[in-house]
Amino acid sequence: MTSTAFDVAVLQMNSGEDKAANIDTALRLIDQAAATGARLVVLPEIWTYLGDEAGNRPNAESIPGPVTGALAEKARQHGIYVHGGSILEQREGEPKLFNTTVVIDPSGEIVAKYSKIHMFDVVLDGVASYRESNTVQRGDEIVTFDLDGVTVGLAICYDLRFPELFRILRLHGAEVIVLPAAFTMTTGKDHWEVLIRARAIENQVYMVTCGQFGPDSSGKWCYGRSLIADPWGTVVATAPDRECVVTTTVDRDHIQKVRRQVPSVENRQADLYRWPDESVVLS
Numbered sequence: 001m002t003s004t005a006f007d008v009a010v011l012q013m014n015s016g017e018d019k020a021a022n023i024d025t026a027l028r029l030i031d032q033a034a035a036t037g038a039r040l041v042v043l044p045e046i047w048t049y050l051g052d053e054a055g056n057r058p059n060a061e062s063i064p065g066p067v068t069g070a071l072a073e074k075a076r077q078h079g080i081y082v083h084g085g086s087i088l089e090q091r092e093g094e095p096k097l098f099n100t101t102v103v104i105d106p107s108g109e110i111v112a113k114y115s116k117i118h119m120f121d122v123v124l125d126g127v128a129s130y131r132e133s134n135t136v137q138r139g140d141e142i143v144t145f146d147l148d149g150v151t152v153g154l155a156i157c158y159d160l161r162f163p164e165l166f167r168i169l170r171l172h173g174a175e176v177i178v179l180p181a182a183f184t185m186t187t188g189k190d191h192w193e194v195l196i197r198a199r200a201i202e203n204q205v206y207m208v209t210c211g212q213f214g215p216d217s218s219g220k221w222c223y224g225r226s227l228i229a230d231p232w233g234t235v236v237a238t239a240p241d242r243e244c245v246v247t248t249t250v251d252r253d254h255i256q257k258v259r260r261q262v263p264s265v266e267n268r269q270a271d272l273y274r275w276p277d278e279s280v281v282l283s
Contacts, residue, residue, distance in 0.1 A: 006148065008040045008176075009033035009247040010210035011085075012226045012239045015044070017051035017217045019059050023067065025243070027074060033245045034078035040147060042210040043085030044226070045157050045180040046099065051217040056135045060088035060097050064110065072108035079106045081147055085180040085210060086116065086156050088136070096137040101154050101180065103145050111146075114154035115139025118162055127186050128220055132158075144172050150252065153205070157181040160195045160209075163202060170203035170265060175255050177205050182212040188223025193235065201233035204259045206250050213241055231258040 011029040015022045026043055033041045048067055049059035061067055067087055075082045082104045089100040099116040117140070119133040142165065143154045153169030153176070160179060169177055177199070183192050192211075200207040206228065213224025226239040228248045237248040259265070 004253055005249050005251045006039040006150070007037050007247055007249050008042065008208055008228070009036060009038035009245050010042045010208060010226045010228065010237075010239065011044070012211060012213055012224060012242075012244050012246065013044050013047050014214040014222075014243055015047045015050040015212060015216070017049065017055060019049050022048050022050075023070065027070060029243075029245055030071075030074045030078070030082065033247070034074075034080055036245070036247050038080065038247055040081045040083060040152075040178075040208075042083040042178055042208060043180060044210045044212045045086045045182040046088060047085045047180075047212070048087045050182065050212060050222075053135055056088055056097060057090070060090040062091070063087075063089050063100060063102055063113065068102055068104070068110065071102070072104050072110075075104045075106055076108040081105055083178055083180070089115070094137060096133075097135055098139060099132070099136050099156060100139070101156060103152075103154070112143055112154060114141070114143040114156070116156040116159060117142075117165065118158045120158040124184065124186050128184070130184075142168055142172070144169060144174055147176075150175055150250070153177040155179045157183065160199065161191075163199065166199045166203050166205075170205060174203070174205055175252065176208060176250055177203070178208045178210075180210045183223045185221035185223045188225065192223055192225060193227065196227060197229050197233040197235065200229040200231060202264075204231040204255065204262070204265065206230055206255070208250075211239070213239075213243075231255050 084102040089098040103112040151173040153174035212222035228237040
């Protein structure tokens with residue numbers, strides 16, 4: 001079945017160190033989102049645990065595991081697709097964790113799994129430093145999945161700053177790209193909306209983003225403002241600064257209209273694009 005339109009809901013959260021409480025909140029919000037008629041429900045990044053780095057491994061899980069099992073139960077109960085935001089995944093034999101998304105279909109089956117490719121290793125002068133790679137290993141696969149005939153691409157948070165990934169997702173057929181996040185307040189206030197709209201415009205896709213908001217237990221703040229931008233780059237839904245569910249409709253006819261009017265992907269000159277030689281100094 002190919003849908004011309006479907007509703008999507010993003011579940012903005014302020015997760016903390018209490019994993020059980022975070023899970024209870026997420027399951028309650030999934031129920032609330034399903035009641036709106038959403039076909040796809042999206043959770044934020046690392047929603048099961050957000051706190052001191054020392055707590056990452058004790059709160060990580062294998063996939064499949066208890067958390068994905070609980071999400072699968074909700075998917076079956078409501079007959080919806082559940083995008084599991086991301087959780088910290090432990091894999092046998094791996095010394096580090098993975099920041100991993102799973103997508104579960106209405107039958108409760110995992111139909112896609114993506115591990116974050118770009119590690120958030122940054123120093124924000126005078127604010128804070130972050131080094132995700134201390135405990136997390138990058139993924140190495142670009143992933144899409146089929147939702148009722150619609151190709152949906154997957155990305156996570158810091159991936160947003162790397163346009164190559166999003167162009168590849170578009171070339172793999174993506175009409176929608178989903179990005180859970182825990183964007184910092186410092187970067188979010190200046191970059192979040194601009195980057196989301198840019199990725200939407202460049203690739204003529206719906207960008208469905210779902211963020212953490214507010215402070216975590218270490219005192220670091222997440223920006224929130226989960227938003228959905230359409231293929232023209234128009235923001236069609238934005239979350240306020242609180243825990244909430246935000247919904248909108250993804251319209252495939254609108255995607256095709258935008259792509260017909262501005263055929264930028266078809267107008268690429270791919271045969272001329274070359275990575276610069278490593279020995280060349282760019283000036």
